[in-house]
Amino acid sequence: MKKLLGLIGLVGLLVVLSGVACCTKPPEELAMAKDAVKKAENACAADYVKSELDKAKETLDKANTRYESGKRWRRCTETKNLSMQTIELAKKAETDALAEKEKAKKEAEEYIAKLEKCIEKAKGEEANVYAKDEFNQAVAKYEEAKKLFASDECKYNQVKDMLDEAHEMLKKSVAIAKAEKERIAEEKRKAEEAARKAAEEELKNHPKEWTVVKGECLWKIAGYDKIYGDPFQWPLIYKANKSQIKDPDLIYPGQVLTIPRNVSEEEVKQAIKEAKNRTWPVENFLFDGK
Numbered sequence: 001m002k003k004l005l006g007l008i009g010l011v012g013l014l015v016v017l018s019g020v021a022c023c024t025k026p027p028e029e030l031a032m033a034k035d036a037v038k039k040a041e042n043a044c045a046a047d048y049v050k051s052e053l054d055k056a057k058e059t060l061d062k063a064n065t066r067y068e069s070g071k072r073w074r075r076c077t078e079t080k081n082l083s084m085q086t087i088e089l090a091k092k093a094e095t096d097a098l099a100e101k102e103k104a105k106k107e108a109e110e111y112i113a114k115l116e117k118c119i120e121k122a123k124g125e126e127a128n129v130y131a132k133d134e135f136n137q138a139v140a141k142y143e144e145a146k147k148l149f150a151s152d153e154c155k156y157n158q159v160k161d162m163l164d165e166a167h168e169m170l171k172k173s174v175a176i177a178k179a180e181k182e183r184i185a186e187e188k189r190k191a192e193e194a195a196r197k198a199a200e201e202e203l204k205n206h207p208k209e210w211t212v213v214k215g216e217c218l219w220k221i222a223g224y225d226k227i228y229g230d231p232f233q234w235p236l237i238y239k240a241n242k243s244q245i246k247d248p249d250l251i252y253p254g255q256v257l258t259i260p261r262n263v264s265e266e267e268v269k270q271a272i273k274e275a276k277n278r279t280w281p282v283e284n285f286l287f288d289g290k
């Protein structure tokens with residue numbers, strides 16, 4: 001019986017000693033686990049499958065802690081087990097990250113192509129003219145996103161977010177441009193309407209035509225305030241209507257006479273001079289000549 005107990009004690013002692021000997025240095029699995037986590041990080045797992053990478057790193061931390069502070073007779077086995085779990089989690093994170101990265105890259109490329117078309121469309125809406133600041137900000141954000149796409153494969157999702165932001169900027173620039181063009185068009189319409197009314201009023205107060213009524217003559221017509229306000233300017237009317245006035249002393253009711261406008265100061269002076277120096281059929285025919 002004593003021999004049996006002694007044998008059991010010896011075996012137990014050997015197990016303990018073997019356990020201690022096993023973990024005099026970190027097991028290979030722990031180093032492999034660290035390498036696996038590093039590979040997952042290099043595959044951009046932190047950007048595409050962060051929760052998976054965090055789980056692998058958490059398990060790796062447990063393996064390190066177990067090795068550093070675990071009970072001697074268990075830490076070797078438990079460290080190995082946790083390291084193997086870490087390797088499995090890290091490999092999955094790496095595989096999933098690579099798949100997500102490829103998917104994000106394809107989507108980012110589609111976003112870039114789409115935004116290029118949106119930029120051209122915004123130009124067609126003249127956003128680059130009527131909303132220049134907003135349009136330029138959108139283009140700058142687009143260029144920044146393209147630069148990031150080309151330089152960092154871990155940031156494809158960020159590229160998409162930046163392109164979404166640029167797209168919203170473009171939409172805003174188009175809306176601003178549309179509103180600005182409508183405002184300008186409305187101002188132009190109002191200006192044209194005001195000009196039309198002013199022209200109508202001007203025509204009403206200073207007509208370009210005059211229909212002769214009974215008792216009128218060129219002298220009298222030229223003297224009206226809405227014509228020239230000066231009867232001595234009647235030669236202006238006569239010269240403009242020679243085709244239908246054979247004798248400036250004879251005009252007839254119903255005749256539609258052209259009233260010259262925008263005549264020069266020299267033409268007015270010349271007309272007045274002619275009127276005052278004209279020889280009338282009889283003395284003092286229409287005025288005393290003073």
